Amino acid sequence: MGYRVSSIIARRRHPAAGYAAIAGGLVLAGALYGALAGGPASAAPGQSSASPANGRSLFIQSCATCHGINAQGTSQAPSLIGAGAAAVDFQMSTGRMPAKEPGAENTRKPVTFSPQQIADIAAWIQSLGGGPTIPDATQVSTSGADTALGEELFSTNCAQCHNAGGSGGALTYGKSAPSLVASTPTQIYEAMVTGPEAMPVFGDGTITPDEKRAIIAYITQTRTEANPGGFSLGRTGTVTEGIVAWLAGLGFLVLIAMWLTAKRKDMRIGGEGS
Amino acid sequence: MSDDAVKIPGALSGVGGWLDDRFHGARGVRVLMKKVFPDHWSFMLGEIALWSFVILLLTGTFLALFFVPSTTDIVYHGSYTKLNGIHMSEAYASTLRISFDIRGGLLIRQIHHWAANLFMVAICAHMLRVFFTGAYRKPREVNWLIGIVLFTLGMLEGLFGYSLPDDQLSGAGLRIFEGVLQGIPIVGTYLAYFLFGGAFPGSAIVPRMYIIHVLLIPGLILALISAHLFIMFHQKHTQMPLHGNTEKNVVGQPFWPYFMLKGQAWFFFIFGALVVLSTFAQINPVWLYGPYTPLAISSASQPDWYMGLLEGALRIMPAWEINFLGHTLSLSVLIPFAVPLGLIFTGAALWPFFEAWATGDKAEHHVNDRPRNAPVRTGIGVAAISFYGVLWAEGANDVFADKLQIPLYTITWIARFAVFLVPIGAYFVTKRICLGLQRKDAELLTHGVEIGVIRQLPHGEFIEEARRLTDEEHAVVASKRIPAALPGPGKLDPNGIPEPAGRGPVGWARGVANRAFTESIVPDGHGNGHGEHNGHAVADGEHAAITGGDSGDHHG
Amino acid sequence: MSPEDNEELAGPRRVIGTPSSAPAALDAKPPVPQEAEDYVPTDPADMGRAKVAERLAAVCFLIAFVAGICFIVAYIGLEVGPNNGGNSVVAAMRSNYALGSSLGLALLALGTGSIIWVRHLTPNIEIEEHRHDLKSAPQDRAGFQRDFATGTAITQVTKRPLLRRTMMIATAPLALAPLLLLRDLGPLPGKSLRYTVWKKGTRAVTLGGNRPLRPADMTAPGSMITVIPEGYQDDPDALAKAGVILIKFAPGELHIPTNYDGGTLVSTMNWTVDNIVAYSKICTHVGCPVALYEQTTHHILCPCHQSTFDAANGANVIFGPAARALPQLPLTTDAEGYLVASSDFTQPVGPSFWERG
Structure with a gap:
């Protein structure tokens, strides 16, 4: 659900945003109706309705093969004791967990668990050894957040991996920092406090909750912002600009030059210059 | 054309007469009007650079009306509300103002940046055209050298230009520039401190770059472009090897009115293409990069494309550094800074003289070569392109790693080998392709063009009918002129003394180069279909031979 | 080979990389027109083609005119900056699209019209210019050398070493002056980098x-x-x-x-x-x-x-x-x-x- 909403937000910078917004609104309304009609699955993650016992049985079915029956970790995967509900919610709500195969870098993929199931597992893991909890709505609220401070913190602590435009970037040995286009505010928050994969941890001691809101506001505002200069070219910078200059710029002009100088079919009249 | 039959409008005789009374211009301008411009699409490439430069001057002047070249720190409160309350330089704030508060400001800024990119693209393409057709040969060596200087100035101008807005990306570029300066032996730190007015980043660099960017370098470029055009005008344009084109004439359409109309159309198209790019393709969105602070950086920090070679060279280097006698020689900075560009620019500058020395060719050349007819030159050119291309691609290795899911170090390791191996391979493959094409040409000359009609001869043999080449085709196909072989090393003159040209290691080197330059495929001349009639294609093997020396084949 | 023969040729019309055959050879030299009116085609088929080309070019120029008007309208009508309903980024985007597409269309239409004009309405006149030797005539070169040598002799610069050398010494400090003036561009690094x-x-x-x-x-x-x-x-x-x-x-x-x-x-x-x-x-x-x-x-x-x-x-x-x-x-x-x-x-x-x- 979160995935769909934010991807619509991300496209708001497109000129056809109005139509997309209407279409998105319809889809959202339909999805909400479906979720409500579906009953208990509508519960938001982190709410008190989460059932650790149900989470444990789900965990044993889907996670214990790698993480161990008591989440104590195996040679395949780390211990989750003390990882906290935030880590579970981040990994599962972005589809990274359950992983396709152990060892490889996990990337965002379609979510296979319902929000309620994720909340249940998160609640169980939280009950094992504490750890970062799932942020509530006020913690990730961007209203009144200082986007200028967000820019300062983002460019100093995040852009080196995720790119100034949030489009992601390469790390060592084939790993990569993901694009932030699809990340919900909650996921951004969870990523900061849990440090998934190669990402370092930015706990509340180093980046305060208000600063986190500023960063989230900066990210969400930047990605939904229109591109005033035309198509964004993926916001990847000069590399694409150079390719466009050569292929589109020079390519087009060479075609025109060929038209301009093509041999004429009509009769040639000879003459002599000076 | 008749001088008196066309009716002369009154205004022309009036104003023209007034001017001529004072400047004595009628004769000179008349010559100018009849200046011949040969038509070929590749002759228009340099003009893209020319018109791009004109557009750069116009748009740059507009931007200068609003840009504030100052690093004075201010707190931003403006239209780009996301950054309200942030510290930034006046330079960055005024760039935001141009983008968001000046009507058409964003468009002009984007045109300026696209035009800068296109300017360098066009210079590059134009240089390649001149190189591959041999248009740099005597008497045009000086214009070739001016072109190389223009390319260098364009790079510097671009570097300063994209550093001016003082955004995060331009600051990163400047920081690298400063780091490279510091790496220069003995004087490096002094150069850096003098340029930046002290420690990096300081407050002097933006105004200093500004005056260099808007006055010094454009002035030099303008002067050199004028010299470039004057020399081109004076020496007359080269032409392609077509029917009727010789070393003693220029065939084409006169400046007035043809080239005037074409030039007008061309200017509109170049300007139009830049405007369309600037409308639909966002370039250098400085508002996303944020104002420069020395401790922030974005992934995929790349310079504009024409500096990509330097960036790639820096990325490809292993960590080489020498410490001796209390000094540090930072080879992992110096080599990438000096060697690749040095190789390309020095090599390009020396090439016309090297070629003349190796071939012993002292003649003037006004008819261009087809690339296939100069395999060594074409091979070296493609090798240089591939060398440039590997480093250029390596300059974007992190973007390729991210988008193509190839590990970062793998790309760098591939590039470390490819930068040496690919140019060598490219040279030999290109040379073979050229000789193959020459072989095809030789067959066209001896057998004509096969027309797809199979005929059975009375004794049962099948042949494919061929026609002889038309005059126009023949002029192109038979345009090859291979320089005469020099006396090789070991060749003796009639007195039994080695030829002076062949003596010593220099003579030996010249002999080797000369043999490479004179390698060529010539038609054997004894084929039975040499354009005499719709000849038979005889499939009995080789009708072309590799040889040195003048092809000597002329259409009978 | 005449064009008529050419028409009968079977097989590939042309060899790649070579131009098509000329409809009329340059050396055939058809009569050069004498009056301005002579440049306007008289053959009915040519006249028809010229008419179409003229109209096409005119349409292009009209499009350019309309696009130019649109540019002015967009400039006046589309505000940018802070007083624009709050979202200045969207305002800048609208303005950029409107100004850019109208200006781009105007320029491309002008260019297209100009190409149609020069390619389809002007007669195909090609002229041949002779190249002259770039090298000066021997007597000119000799004359130049003589005059230059004479001038040098008059100055006696080769005969008076004292004069020559003192003048060269005199220029040396002045040549260093520009470099000297750059000294105050910045402080010396000293130990500050450490x-x-x-x-x-x-x-x-x-x-x-x-x-x-x-x-x-x-x-x-x-x-x-x-x-x-x-x-x-x-x-x-x-x-x-x-x-x-x-x-x-x-x-x-x-x-x-x-x-x-x-x-x-x-x-x-x-x-x-x-x-x-x-x-x-x-x-x-x-x-x-x-x-x-x-x-x-x-x-x-x-x-x-x-x-x-x-x-x-x-x-x-x-x-x-x-x-x-x-x-x-x-x-x-x-x-x-x-x-x-x-x-x-x-x-x-x-x-x-x-x-x-």
Whole structure:
């Protein structure tokens, strides 16, 4: 659900945003109706309705093969004791967990668990050894957040991996920092406090909750912002600009030059210059 | 054309007469009007650079009306509300103002940046055209050298230009520039401190770059472009090897009115293409990069494309550094800074003289070569392109790693080998392709063009009918002129003394180069279909031979 | 070969890379028109084609005219800036699309019309210009040389060495003057590249928040944060050298980091506090901020040229062009328990330079 909403937000910078917004609104309304009609699955993650016992049985079915029956970790995967509900919610709500195969870098993929199931597992893991909890709505609220401070913190602590435009970037040995286009505010928050994969941890001691809101506001505002200069070219910078200059710029002009100088079919009249 | 039959409008005789009374211009301008411009699409490439430069001057002047070249720190409160309350330089704030508060400001800024990119693209393409057709040969060596200087100035101008807005990306570029300066032996730190007015980043660099960017370098470029055009005008344009084109004439359409109309159309198209790019393709969105602070950086920090070679060279280097006698020689900075560009620019500058020395060719050349007819030159050119291309691609290795899911170090390791191996391979493959094409040409000359009609001869043999080449085709196909072989090393003159040209290691080197330059495929001349009639294609093997020396084949 | 023969040719019409046959040979020299009217076609078929071409070009110019009007309308009608319903980015985008597409259309239409005009309405006149030798005639060259030599003889510059040499000496100081005048562009670097503003007791504060940190603020292993010396947040010159990243390790992960203290390699385990280690954020290659920290591999990657440092091993270089480890800042805590430097860096930070040694 979160995935769909934010991807619509991300496209708001497109000129056809109005139509997309209407279409998105319809889809959202339909999805909400479906979720409500579906009953208990509508519960938001982190709410008190989460059932650790149900989470444990789900965990044993889907996670214990790698993480161990008591989440104590195996040679395949780390211990989750003390990882906290935030880590579970981040990994599962972005589809990274359950992983396709152990060892490889996990990337965002379609979510296979319902929000309620994720909340249940998160609640169980939280009950094992504490750890970062799932942020509530006020913690990730961007209203009144200082986007200028967000820019300062983002460019100093995040852009080196995720790119100034949030489009992601390469790390060592084939790993990569993901694009932030699809990340919900909650996921951004969870990523900061849990440090998934190669990402370092930015706990509340180093980046305060208000600063986190500023960063989230900066990210969400930047990605939904229109591109005033035309198509964004993926916001990847000069590399694409150079390719466009050569292929589109020079390519087009060479075609025109060929038209301009093509041999004429009509009769040639000879003459002599000076 | 008749001088008196066309009716002369009154205004022309009036104003023209007034001017001529004072400047004595009628004769000179008349010559100018009849200046011949040969038509070929590749002759228009340099003009893209020319018109791009004109557009750069116009748009740059507009931007200068609003840009504030100052690093004075201010707190931003403006239209780009996301950054309200942030510290930034006046330079960055005024760039935001141009983008968001000046009507058409964003468009002009984007045109300026696209035009800068296109300017360098066009210079590059134009240089390649001149190189591959041999248009740099005597008497045009000086214009070739001016072109190389223009390319260098364009790079510097671009570097300063994209550093001016003082955004995060331009600051990163400047920081690298400063780091490279510091790496220069003995004087490096002094150069850096003098340029930046002290420690990096300081407050002097933006105004200093500004005056260099808007006055010094454009002035030099303008002067050199004028010299470039004057020399081109004076020496007359080269032409392609077509029917009727010789070393003693220029065939084409006169400046007035043809080239005037074409030039007008061309200017509109170049300007139009830049405007369309600037409308639909966002370039250098400085508002996303944020104002420069020395401790922030974005992934995929790349310079504009024409500096990509330097960036790639820096990325490809292993960590080489020498410490001796209390000094540090930072080879992992110096080599990438000096060697690749040095190789390309020095090599390009020396090439016309090297070629003349190796071939012993002292003649003037006004008819261009087809690339296939100069395999060594074409091979070296493609090798240089591939060398440039590997480093250029390596300059974007992190973007390729991210988008193509190839590990970062793998790309760098591939590039470390490819930068040496690919140019060598490219040279030999290109040379073979050229000789193959020459072989095809030789067959066209001896057998004509096969027309797809199979005929059975009375004794049962099948042949494919061929026609002889038309005059126009023949002029192109038979345009090859291979320089005469020099006396090789070991060749003796009639007195039994080695030829002076062949003596010593220099003579030996010249002999080797000369043999490479004179390698060529010539038609054997004894084929039975040499354009005499719709000849038979005889499939009995080789009708072309590799040889040195003048092809000597002329259409009978 | 006449054009008629050419028409009968079977097979490929032309060889790739060669032009098509000329409809009329240049040397045939059809009569050159004498009157302006002669340039207008008289053949009915040609007249028809010319008429179409004329109309097409005219349509192009009309499109350009309308697009030009649109440009003016867009300029006047579309406001940008702060007073635009709040969203200045969308306003700038609308303005850019409107101005750019109208101007682009006008220019491309003008160009298209001009090409149609020159290609389809002007008669195809080609002229031949003769090239003259670029080399001057021998008598001109000789005359020039004679005149130049005569002039030189009149000055007697070759005959009067005293005059010649004193004049050359006179120009030498003047030639140096421009270089001299550039001297005050900047101060001499002196020893300034060797030091940063860190000194004993300087607190490390977060960049942006300007908060001092206690070791307890970085409890989770894998934490990383950029810090600066307290009081220098508005001094970019100081920050460009003094930026530091703090990295928190799990117990036992941090191998004994070593670093140069002056010329000697020393163990710097006691430069860390509670498994928090501080490295210079300025790359030792050409000075980009290095901050791509991977907590799983402990790699610090520079995004500019991919120098990679191993944070768990004294930030030694494991890949890329940087030749030396990131300098480590000696850390300790002050009386209030905040993280402070126990001294400046013990070696110069940032790119190598000649005097570094």
